[in-house]
Amino acid sequence: MKTTLNKTLNEMEGGTGERTASLEKHLRFEQFLANLSARFMDLEPQAIDREIESGFRSILDLFGLDRCGLFRANADARTACLTHIALRDGIGPVPRGVDLVPQFPWISDRVFSGEVVSINTEDFPPEASVDKRSAEGLIPFRYGLFIPLIIFGDVRYMIGLTMDRNENIPGDDIVPRLRLLGEILVSALERAKVARALAESEEKYRSVVENANEAIFVSQGEAAIFCNKKAVAMSGFSEDEILSKPFIEFVHPEDRDKVREEYLARLSGATPAARYTIRMLTKAGQEKWVIVNSAQIEWEGRPAALTMLTDITHRKIMEDELVDRNMKLSEFQTVAHVGFLDWDLATDQIDLSEEACRMFGVNPSEPTKTPELIAQIVHPEDRELVRQDLDLAFSGKKPYDLDHRVLRPDGTVVWVHSHAELRRNASGEPTTFLGTVVDITDRKDAELALQQTTCSLAEAQRIAQMGSWDWNILTGELSWSDEVYRIFGLAPQSFGATYEAFLNAVHPDDRPELEGAIRRTMEEDVPYNVVHRIVRPDGTERIVRERGEVTRREGQPVHMLGTVQDLTDLKRAQREADAQREALARMDRATSMGQLTGSIAHELNQPLTGILSTAQAVELMLKEGQCTCDDLGEIIEDIVADAKRAGDIIRNLRELYREQKGDFTLVTVREVVDEALQVLSSEFVMQQVVLSVDCSEDLPRVRGNKVQLQQVLVNLIMNGHQAMHDIAEGDRRIHVGAALEPEGIVVSVEDSGPGIDPEHIDSIFEPLATWKPGGTGMGLAVSNVIVEAHRGRMWAENKLEGGARMSFVVPPAKEGAT
């Protein structure tokens, strides 16, 4: 037993030196990654650019690079634009926002095919470059690493590192790590983009919408939440009145069913946008004819219905009057942006009103035009559409009513809405084609801006893996954005989502918590924010963050709107960083246990000596026949006690080596201290160290990992202990204290050594910052990582009376709170 133990311990001791170097790189990078991913999980969008560049600066320092940057890549154009960069001091500036890659064709071709490009050359540009002249005026580098970041099959970003020399270049093993880093950064960037796009789209609307010629309403669920000035003017209601009632109440009772039908059709995705004519009721009870344009949009991050109303009451009246009295209304037309056209089929001449001439960009002094001329004015891309609708109108199948573009002779484009009817004489022969044209360019621009915004939102949602949903609590209807379907592993809009279908997809273990949160949100009107798992139809699990909030009418919840974000990849990155940290902690434990080999063997051999000697004594006594039952009883008691003691030692040792998960449990500080001291007890005896402990039994517990906290304490004590190497034996003292302070539970280790050199005091938690003989330089750095993972911090100071004090603080667990 002894031999195997010693062998294992010796093996652990061996190779510490080589390991330390790679350990250091790993440690610093993992520490950095773990911190970064934790920070980026909930970062404010405006802080992202700064955080990314400060992250790059760390990488720069870590690998001794000259430049480290992030490029936003355009896979179609094969360009990449530098968005973030960190430079080593003394390195000349590199402009941001410039497409750099086209100037490096020998890199970009490979990067855009998804390859990691590593360049290490004495010669710039390298031989491989087709044309050296293309590199003129560029920043030469000797070493470069370019890592494409692929999202949904396209190279969307690229990380680039360069150095002006070939010495100490980083190894290939940094590529996967940088990729991991890239994933974290890109996900954060895309989330920021979603936030920005939302803010921008809102702003864009407001200016277009406020000044639009149409009345605009935005409603979520049934309630209107926004209206513009024109809506107030058109309806005669005040803004407050409009926002206080459902949109449907402004609609003429006879037309309400039509509006509902259109709304449901749009929700089901059958018709993304619709246009139809209805009557509205003003406050004064007047009827108004309006054209309704509706679309689903995102409003302040949540799905909403956008409704635009164009008042055509005057037109309706005018049409009637025109037909009846053949009146000239040019003045009024100008004000209303309405023009007339009168196509005499007998003469095949078209009469245009002054306003219509203005719209078409033709000379009003020649009021009579041929159909050919008008046909040329229609925008080439819309000509076919116009012709089809004309055919339909002439065949009497439907009235002529469409939006199309007009390409004026001066090259400008105008959107018009045309409405016309075929008039027949008493015998049913068509005589004239009579109609109106309305300039709707402003409205079309707003629609287009809206469409683009919605497109880029959908794209951003896809990249940020964030979707939105809208649940009508009254009807039980649930509408999901495409990204939600994608997160749940379903084809977009593949089935009519329901709350039950959603709950079924939630991991059974997480259902109660989620349902509880949703119930609370409905009852208490506070938004919920829950991280839970879902199970896709193919059985794979995803981790999502689900946020939701309720809208109410008369105090009753009617709608719930929310977002769902897929955190699986982020969590994975975080888990990988955690696992790396655990592996490091284990390596450090092995190293420090290697240093303790002697003490452990010594510790274990004591009870073994007791057992072996006693057993062999009994053997002799039995042979001599001089053994009494009383003797035997006492002897067996001793053997049992010694065997238990040996078992305890082994168990302690195993605890320290256990391949364990980083699970956090409630930990008693006193136990951490006692068990750490037990491991070290024989080390103290051997080195003649006087130990004192001041640790109250009733300190609050800590949420943490006991083995790792013990490791921190063992490291601190060993550190203090080694610092007292040159101190006379009688004067070696270690004091371990633990107390509750305002900041948290403070655990400190004091020694009576020479203190810490003031030059080192700020850097002692850096890897390899060792100045003592035989130190690996990893212990304090690993301890620091562990303490940070416990949301604590660590510091070192010199005592006034001499000696050093190393302390760490961890927050007490919130017990009783769920």
Next chain:
Amino acid sequence: MADKPMVLIVDDDPSARRGLTRLIRAAGMDAKSFSSAVELLASGLHEGPGCIVLDVRMPQMTGPELQEELRQAGCGMPIIFVSGHGDVSITAQAMKKGAVDFLTKPVDRDDLLAAIRASLARDAETRTKRADVESIQSRLEMLTPREHDVLTHVIAGALNKQIAAELGISEDTVKCHRAHVMQKFGVVSVAELVRLCEKAGVAPAE
């Protein structure tokens, strides 16, 4: 010499101390245990035959430190070191300073008893040798200075005539001194005299 030898056990660990004591007693030897080096020193030095079984790592005073202390105090008891962890440099130093053996815990009975037996044998031998030397020394002290001079020349192998010439006395006087020396040493032959003097470290004349 008729005293029964005593094995002194010094170990701060109660398990090891109890086990070792029990084993040695079971082997039929007298044993006495101490929980520290200081306790042993305080008990007064053991005069009779015996040996010490000594742990290396102990608080206050370590095994090697006790070894040095005893050496300076002139205690020649053989020491067997037992250690929980073999350490080459400590072993080498202890052996250089005269330790009989250096055993690693857990100690096997046969190894331990063999080492104790060897120690006790060495102790007995040392004691006999010391007794011999002491008796020769007491005889030497009985000689007059002149007789001592004559003795150193006799054991150097000089003839009476040569001695007389060297010391400037008559040959008869030499013969007389020589007879006294032989008588005081209780020996009849010069060969016997030479052996005793060698044992006691008396140097022959040049």
